[in-house]
Amino acid sequence: MTTIRHVLFDADGVLQQVRGGFYTAAETVLGEHARAVLDEASERERPLLAGDEDFLPVLAQVLREQGREDVAATDLYAAVWQNTEPSAESFDLVRRLRAAGYGVHLGTNQVKRRAEYMRTVLGYDDVFDVNLYSCELGVAKPDPAFFEKAATRIGADAASVLFVDDHPANVDGARSAGMAAVHWCLDEGHDALVDRLAAHGVHPAG
Structure with missing residues (x-):
């Protein structure tokens, strides 16, 4: 593996x-x-x-x-669309993953207006190593081409990337492009996500 x-x-x-x-x-x-x-x-x-x-x-x-x-x-x-609340626990996990040596990236379906809002108002560009918006890639999830382009932008083999999404179809799209992927949503709690990451050998710091 x-x-x-x-x-x-x-x-x-x-x-x-x-x-x-x-x-x-x-x-x-x-x-x-x-x-x-x-x-x-x-x-x-x-x-x-x-x-x-x-x-x-x-x-x-x-x-x-x-x-x-x-x-x-x-x-x-x-x-x-602008009434968006970032999850403090999710962003803490992102920081812990980076501290453990992982590349952390954003891969999201967004129209141009909301992508710009996330960049400028929510500050996502400062949080992630690579920010991948469907409106800029020219393809949207769950199309496998989204994930193929994502891997290229990240500069990594698809098999070395683990994708996290709350829609099963997007998880399937990532897997068909050669990525590992887990289905998870905020309502499940972050302990469940940590467990699913661990199943793929991914362990955040702390």
Whole structure:
């Protein structure tokens, strides 16, 4: 078995989450229409994950179609997509992995606007060795090409990278590209993640 030298982390559900939850956050702006609007917006967002098109006009169109022209797309975007709470425990684990000698990297599906927010406001560029956003790679998870490009950017053999994600399809995509991968989400608690890392011979410092 190849020794793991790098850990690649997904963002949403692993390193961060929307405060109060995706739908609950939107209810502050949309009330009972939150679920219908967000479900449609999420579908329209998918094609944008692998490009540089702005999400706000798309979100505004969804609001119009759902009869909520009274809500500004910028207000809804701020209430949900920018209402992001990083997990202190996850970032502590990232620091402990680096202290133990591992490369630590970010691999996330994001539209250009949110990627820029994560870079500039949340400061992800200062935390990870390599930051891999789908909108910049030109391909989104779970496509194996995302992980192939990620390994190239990291400068490592795919088999030496362990990927952590909260979506099983993304875990499968990483494995099909030759990476080790584990399924984990914040709700499971960090002890469970430490155990899954250990199963692959990965041990954080401390």
